[in-house]
Amino acid sequence: MDRKSTKDKPLSEKTTEDFAHYFQTTYTPPDIKKARKRGRDKIEVHYDFEISDNLRQIGEGKKFLIRTYGCQMNEHDTEVMAGILTEMGYEPTERAEDSDIILLNTCAIRENAENKVFGEIGHLKSLKVEKPDLIIGVCGCMSQQESVVNRILKKHQQVDLIFGTHNIHRLPNLIQEAMFSKAQVVEVWSKEGDIIENLPKVRHGKIKAWVNIMYGCDKFCTYCIVPMTRGKERSRRPEDIIQEVRHLAAQGYQEVTLLGQNVNAYGKDFEDIDYKFADLMNDMHKIDIPRVRFTTSHPRDFDDHLIEVLAQGGNLLDHIHLPVQSGSSYILRKMNRKYTRESYLELVKKIKKAIPNVTLTTDIIVGFPNETDEQFEETMSLMEEVGFEAAYTFIYSPREGTPAAVQKDDIPMDVKKERLQRLNELVNKQSAASMKSYEGKTVKVLVEGESKKDDTVLAGYTEKNKVVNFKGPKSIIGKIVEVKITEAKTWSLNGELVKKAIEVN
Missing domain, CATH: 2.40.50.140 (Nucleic acid-binding proteins)
Incomplete structure (x- = not known):
């Protein structure tokens, strides 16, 4: 894969000014209009990943620490980075003061997560003074944002390494550059990377495992930065996923969770085969592993074929996380969710008919710009009508570069907090009722x-x-x-x- 760069000058020799030019010329800041028009360049699948011999012992006698923020996709990326570092000779540690390399694997979904990362970067400054050879790296979704990288370059010289979500496989080379560079090493690709198979992973225990089935998202919800930080949808080949799950089953794993920003869109980018998420789940049903879960699921792509496959039961569990975000069709339209309250409830009806004992959980955003009291009440009533047994609830967090972030918001924070409190009280009530039904069973x-x-x-x-x-x-x-x-x-x-x-x- 070609790496984007400003000049032929080695990355380790570049200055802050060079990187400023880099972002102006080859780095694309979040832009919904441009992102919608992104090309469907052919994605290559590579099976030849390897760490060169000269980098395999570079970490001998040294330790690494990865702190992970955000979703399961970040957890999976951390497993890969831990696998790469282990093959380079590094050993894991839980103590920052014992580390020779610290990576912060970041999340860009909410402002709170971003603030935590910058707080941690600040805390590591004194450790860097004590240990000048310590490598501090920032990676993940925050690194894909121009404003974040510029802020680090300008204010946080203790950070040695910045890389994005598309070039994790380049970690050995980036660490080598960071070791010998006098300037901060930055490698952030705007264009999505190809699919790299056979990356090493360090999974904890042999009980549950994440299995990534696709990358990116094409939904462009107006509040979400993920389509810009994770890129367009790219599906792994089914044979590679099936082989990985079979291998996990042979190792004694009891449960796998199939991962994607929108797993229901799996396979839509294939041009040579007609193979969708329902087909993959049907093949999972045939594998001798006790439990198969999936996340995250988008209501818009939850089709009848998938419902039919899930209704087979067995190792396909009857718990479905189905983010609704709002119970108001007006707010859903403003969010660009591409479904209505009515169509969501119709989908729930279909699922419950096919899988009578299904457990449904969801995500809900409170206080989307200009959400009225009446629209919030629609969310409350939908919560009760569906009978969700749990929900992840959040006050809306504006993300720079998304359409929702520029909308004027006239809802006072105390109103948003009061709505969140009322919603959480309802969530707790419904959760407690569902739990009560288990007594004696x-x-x-x-x-x-x-x-x-x-x-x-x-x-x-x-x-x-x-x-x-x-x-x-x-x-x-x-x-x-x-x-x-x-x-x-x-x-x-x-x-x-x-x-x-x-x-x-």
């Missing part, structure tokens, strides 16, 4: 480890993604067992181990 729990609050208690998740705490031998960690629920709380369940029973599909 026996459920299958994938045991993930000790409870964070009590190491004498084990914790795991049901098929419907409910957390269960119970006492039992540590030998059952990583297995699926039966637990009788004795007590329901708002967000968790307590129970008693019935018997050891590894689920067999």
Whole structure:
């Protein structure tokens, strides 16, 4: 793959002025109109990733720390970066003061996440003074934004390395450049990268695994920066995904979660085969792995074929996270969600008819610019009508470069907070009611480890993604067992181990 650069001058020799020119000429700031017109250049799939011999021992005797912010996609990227660093000889550590390289894998979805990253960058300044050879890197979605990179270049000289979401596979070379460069090393690609297979990964344990099935998003919701930071939709080949999941099953993994910014759009970019997300899920159904989940799902692309496939059950779990964002058709139109309240409810009706015991969860944004009281009440009523058992709720956060960010907003913050509080009270009420229905029932729990609050208690998740705490031998960690629920709380369940029973599909 060709790397974008201003001149033939080596990246390690470039100055801040060079990078300013770089961003003016080859870096494309978030621009909805330009992004909509982005070309459908052919995406290549590469299977020849390798780390050169001279870089394989560069980290021997050294340690790395990656701090991850944001979504599951960032978690997956962290697994890849950890895999690359491990193959370079580095060892992981949880202590910043013991690290030789610290990477901040960032999120650009909300302002709060961005503020946390800059706060962490500030905290690392004193450590950099104590350890001048420490490499501090900023990567992920924030790095894809011009304003963020310029801010780091101008105000945070302790940062040695900045790279984006499309060139993670270049990490070995970038670290080498950062080691020997006198200037900050920046490599951010505006154009989406190709698909790089066979990247090493470091997964924690052999219980649950993320499996990325596609990259990017073409939906252009007016509040969302992801189409600019992650690029256009690019689907991995089905045979590569199937092979990866089969390999995980052979290793003893009990659950996989298929990842994408919009998994329902999987396969729409294929030109040589007619193979969509429903086809992939149907193939997942045939693999001998107990549990298969997916996230995130967009209502617009949730078709009848997918519902039909999911209704088969088995290892395709009956928990669906279906972000609605708002219950008002007017606000949904302003968000460019491309569905209405009515069409969303019709989709829910279809899903419930095909999968009677389905559990639905969602995402909701409160206080979108100029949302009226009546429009908020529509969200409240939709929450009740659907019967969501849980919801991730947020006050709208404007992101520079998106259409919504330039809209005049006349809703006072205290009104937004009051709406969020009312919504959360309803979410808690519905969650508590759904949990109460489990008392006295026996459920299958994938045991993930000790409870964070009590190491004498084990914790795991049901098929419907409910957390269960119970006492039992540590030998059952990583297995699926039966637990009788004795007590329901708002967000968790307590129970008693019935018997050891590894689920067999």
